[in-house]
Amino acid sequence: MAGTIEELLRSGDNDPITGEAITLIHRSKVIPTEGQDRDDWDNPETIANIQSIRKSAQIKIDDGRYFGIRYPLFVGTPDEHGNFHIIDGECRWRAVENLPEELQMLPCIVRTGSKKEQRLDHTASNGARKGLTLFQTAMSIQRDEKEFGLTTDEIIAVHGLPNQTALSKYKAIHKLSDRAKELVRSGTFQDVNLVYELKKLDDDQLTKLEKRIGKGESIQQAIKALTPKEPKPPKEGAKTPEAANENGGGDPDAKNQTGDNANDSNNAGLSESESFVSLTVGLDAAKALAALLDVSPDLDPKAMQAALIAAIKALAPDSTEGAE
Incomplete structure (x- = not known):
């Protein structure tokens, strides 16, 4: 088997993973694609990843x-200026900037598929290596769909x-408030x-959450501390205040208040269990509800039930807990 990229090209072999021909293209003719999913080039982890590639490339x-x-870059077919737009491999492209000329010739695989196929190549490669952040993934999913x-x-x-x-x-x-979105971003x-x-x-609560996180508290602990606790339903067989009043027990004033409320509304006097x-x-009907709550109607019944419950809880957390 060929031992170097040059030998691989001369031998006529193909890339062992994709089976496609590898072509050496000068870095100056390979350009990033605008609007790609990864936009965190100033993130310390991304910078460290690029520096790691840069160091390994210079090993003698x-x-x-x-x-x-x-590892070859995936690029599209050349545009009218003879430039190849990167589908996958911008970190590798950035890593060899200003390095010796020998390293400016990049092994590339030219993908000739449709726009959708090239998009699949780009998105799948992000998931296979250094993953996108939550927000980047959400934006990527939105683009993939729309x-x-x-x-x-x-x-x-x-x-x-x-x-x-x-x-x-x-x-x-995408349905979070702008401030909550910024926390995700x-x-x-x-x-x-x-x-x-x-x-x-x-x-x-978001203000308090930011302060807690700033002091070193984990977001899980902070959210738990800030989320109001749901009242527990009474144990089976336990008497509610209303039941005690009906039996002649309890506070007479409470009994009178209950009676007055009952006259005002048919919904008054409900116990916690009710x-x-x-x-x-x-x-x-479930699919119709799913459409209203922006839940995929293509889910199987069990998954749809779980997704609907989660969506309803998100809309009215104080009144839907325990609906499962």
Whole structure:
């Protein structure tokens, strides 16, 4: 097997992973694609990743050659100026900037597929290596769906998501308040399961959350401390104040208040155990509800049930807890 990129090209072999021909293209003719998903080039982790590639490329091997860039970049077909736009590999492209001329020749695979296929190459490669942040993933999913027409199954596959419920959580990021979105964008946390919890917090609670995080408290602990605790339903068989009044016990004034409230409204005097509503609906009705709550109607019944419950809780957390 060929030992170097030059030998590989001379031998007529193809890339062992993709089976496609590798072409050496000068870095000056390879250019980044505008509007790609990764926009955190000033992030310390991204900078460290590029520096790591840069250092490894400059390693001298036994015969005096540079180790160089070994994993080919994916590029599109040349534009009218003869430039090749990067589909996958901008970190490698950035890593060899201002390095010796020998390292300016980059191994590339020219992808000739459709715009959608090139988009799939780009998105899948991000998921396979250094992942995007929560916010970047949410934006990427939105573009995949609206701009490139990817199906739900394609988005789940290309982003490496476990199921459609996880996809719904990423979509929920777009429904957060601007301030909550900024917390997600900042990379303060990477657990998508916290998105619904973050949605419950009002502006004052978000202020307190930021202060707690600034003092070193984890976002999980801070959210838990700021989220109002739900009242527990009374144990089965325990008497409610209303029941005690009906039996002649308890505070007479409380009994009178209960009677007055009962006359004012048919809904007064409900016990905590009566403060929840359990609904059973057919699949068509569930899909209609899913459309209203921006939940995918393509989910299987069990996944749809979980996604609907989560969406309803996010809308009215104080009144839906325990609806499962």
